Amino acid sequence: MTLQIVLTVAAALVGVGLFGALSQQSIVMVMMGLELVVNGVLLGAGAAWYFLSPGTPDAQMLVVVALVVMAVEMVMGFAATIAIYRTRQVDMVDMATELHG
Amino acid sequence: MSTLTVVLGVLGALAVAAGVLVFVVDSMARATFALLASFLAVALMLLALDLPYLALVTALMMTMEMAVMAVFMIMFMMNPAGLMPMTMVHNARGSAAVGVTTFLVLTAGIWTVDWPEPAGPRPDDSTRQLGEAVMGSHMLVMIVVGVGLLATILAGTVLATSRGRYDRFGPELDRRRPDDPVPGGLPR
Amino acid sequence: MVEALVVLAAALGLGLVVAVADSVALGGAAAWSDPVREGLRHLSTQPRRTLRPDVLLLRAGVVAVPVLAVLAAAVVPLGGRVLAPSSAELVWFNAAEALLWAALWLVGWGPNAVYSLVGGYRFLAQGLAYELPLMFALITVGVGAGSLRVTDVVSAQQDLWFVVTMPVAFAVFVAGSAAFAFWGPFDPPASADAGGGLLSELSGADRLLVQLGRYVFLGVSAAMAAALFLGAGQGPWLPDIGWHAVKTLAVLAVLVAVGRRLPAIRPDRFVEVSWVVLVPLTLLQALVVSVLALAGVYR
Numbered sequence: 001m002t003l004q005i006v007l008t009v010a011a012a013l014v015g016v017g018l019f020g021a022l023s024q025q026s027i028v029m030v031m032m033g034l035e036l037v038v039n040g041v042l043l044g045a046g047a048a049w050y051f052l053s054p055g056t057p058d059a060q061m062l063v064v065v066a067l068v069v070m071a072v073e074m075v076m077g078f079a080a081t082i083a084i085y086r087t088r089q090v091d092m093v094d095m096a097t098e099l100h101g
Numbered sequence: 102m103s104t105l106t107v108v109l110g111v112l113g114a115l116a117v118a119a120g121v122l123v124f125v126v127d128s129m130a131r132a133t134f135a136l137l138a139s140f141l142a143v144a145l146m147l148l149a150l151d152l153p154y155l156a157l158v159t160a161l162m163m164t165m166e167m168a169v170m171a172v173f174m175i176m177f178m179m180n181p182a183g184l185m186p187m188t189m190v191h192n193a194r195g196s197a198a199v200g201v202t203t204f205l206v207l208t209a210g211i212w213t214v215d216w217p218e219p220a221g222p223r224p225d226d227s228t229r230q231l232g233e234a235v236m237g238s239h240m241l242v243m244i245v246v247g248v249g250l251l252a253t254i255l256a257g258t259v260l261a262t263s264r265g266r267y268d269r270f271g272p273e274l275d276r277r278r279p280d281d282p283v284p285g286g287l288p289r
Numbered sequence: 290m291v292e293a294l295v296v297l298a299a300a301l302g303l304g305l306v307v308a309v310a311d312s313v314a315l316g317g318a319a320a321w322s323d324p325v326r327e328g329l330r331h332l333s334t335q336p337r338r339t340l341r342p343d344v345l346l347l348r349a350g351v352v353a354v355p356v357l358a359v360l361a362a363a364v365v366p367l368g369g370r371v372l373a374p375s376s377a378e379l380v381w382f383n384a385a386e387a388l389l390w391a392a393l394w395l396v397g398w399g400p401n402a403v404y405s406l407v408g409g410y411r412f413l414a415q416g417l418a419y420e421l422p423l424m425f426a427l428i429t430v431g432v433g434a435g436s437l438r439v440t441d442v443v444s445a446q447q448d449l450w451f452v453v454t455m456p457v458a459f460a461v462f463v464a465g466s467a468a469f470a471f472w473g474p475f476d477p478p479a480s481a482d483a484g485g486g487l488l489s490e491l492s493g494a495d496r497l498l499v500q501l502g503r504y505v506f507l508g509v510s511a512a513m514a515a516a517l518f519l520g521a522g523q524g525p526w527l528p529d530i531g532w533h534a535v536k537t538l539a540v541l542a543v544l545v546a547v548g549r550r551l552p553a554i555r556p557d558r559f560v561e562v563s564w565v566v567l568v569p570l571t572l573l574q575a576l577v578v579s580v581l582a583l584a585g586v587y588r
Binding site for chain 3: 130137160283285287
């Protein structure tokens with residue numbers, strides 16, 4: 001029962017994060033949505049370790065990787081934001097349409 | 102219901118509520134710190150799940166990330182303090198549909214899957230288990246992560262800075278002292 | 290419960306000691322009672338209000354500062370035990386510091402005032418500079434002890450205090466603690482050239498809490514430095530707690546005596562010095578300690 005509750009919380013975090021990442025216009029807010037998704041992954045992996053396989057460290061490693069993914073996402077997101085803001089004064093996803101066909 | 106279940110349930114509700122607040126509040130500072138609250142709630146849940154190292158590292162990293170995030174939020178948002186209420190969303194209904202559908206599908210899976218029993222005994226010290234994995238059986242993961250982080254540092258710097266060595270040392274690269282906008286603390 | 294109260298009392302007492310010592314170092318022996326009188330004055334004066342403050346975030350930051358300082362005290366060994374034992378106590382201490390970082394930015398942001406926000410940004414910039422060397426210093430301690438538990442760190446110093454093989458880490462740790470309390474040479478976040486910076490718009494109980502948090506944090510960090518690098522309670526004749534107190538007070542005395550004589554360090558200069566000099570130095574320190582640990586020096 002407890003495992004399901006924790007995983008439901010993780011699923012809710014992923015859902016809320018997806019909503020944010022898809023609906024927000026500001027690039028920084030999009031990144032906050034993505035962070036929330038990874039936050040759910042963190043929690044799910046932690047629960048998987050405690051309730052499913054505490055004997056092996058694999059689920060713990062997943063938490064570590066999720067943390068690293070967050071750091072990478074943050075760095076690259078801000079770097080890209082600064083780069084397009086510097087060249088085109090754009091900080092909204094709707095205006096960053098270079099790749100639009 | 103055990104104490105653990107109650108603790109995890111309460112903290113989980115807090116984490117989700119703070120996560121929703123991120124996209125509800127007008128003030129960017131509040132949004133950032135709502136996200137931090139969500140992270141801290143998850144960190145406390147990991148602490149309750151007997152993972153003290155990962156819980157504390159999550160709290161540590163996310164606090165620093167959010168402090169930096171706050172700077173960027175205020176730099177890039179038109180309305181950082183939320184003194185002028187405004188919405189900056191597109192396709193809110195479709196996004197909400199995607200979010201809710203994902204949640205429902207995941208939840209349906211979570212409550213219908215027949216979860217196995219815990220495999221293996223719980224170690225006395227989860228930190229030691231992780232440390233030995235990182236330096237032993239799972240070392241490859243750490244190596245890849247390390248190289249990835251190095252690449253991230255380099256790529257992030259290259260993307261974010263607009264100045265190269267010709268800006269600093271002149272077109273002939275013969276300037277003895279670099280021409281930097283911020284002088285820095287070392288004699289050069 | 291009793292232990293928690295003891296730790297709380299010890300942390301507050303240490304904070305008071307730092308405040309009094311600091312006051313004496315600045316104003317001479319006659320100024321010893323200034324901190325207490327200042328505190329009482331803050332409690333009795335009319336609080337000032339700014340235009341449209343973010344009260345929620347301001348209060349969160351103001352309350353978090355002393356709370357985090359006391360939480361950091363929960364992993365300082367007191368008589369061979371810590372209040373909140375876990376397998377990652379060093380990370381706990383570091384996490385409390387990082388949260389203090391965010392809390393002080395909130396203190397700067399909350400009042401909706403220019404100088405206050407300037408102070409908050411200065412604190413962030415300064416934090417970016419010293420956070421990495423400070424982490425490496427803590428990691429070095431963990432490597433030496435082969436554990437993240439503070440009690441293991443203390444028992445690993447049975448034969449040799451860590452300060453002997455880790456002088457750089459010790460200096461960086463003490464300096465980083467002063468920087469986290471934006472005290473001494475690290476006080477640009479609250480200095481007069483920014484009209485008081487972080488503290489400029491705080492009044493009444495808010496100001497008291499933040500000042501209390503700063504001094505408690507300095508005191509707790511000195512106790513932690515004594516535990517991590519000076520062998521905590523190890524020494525002849527005196528009981529365990531006595532030696533720890535003596536060492537803590539010695540660290541504090543040096544900190545106040547030296548810190549109040551150094552000129553203020555500008556945050557923009559500090560970042561470069563920190564990243565170009567201190568990070569490689571602490572990394573080298575970690576390498577030396579790793580080699581020594583492999584050679585069995587700490588066993």
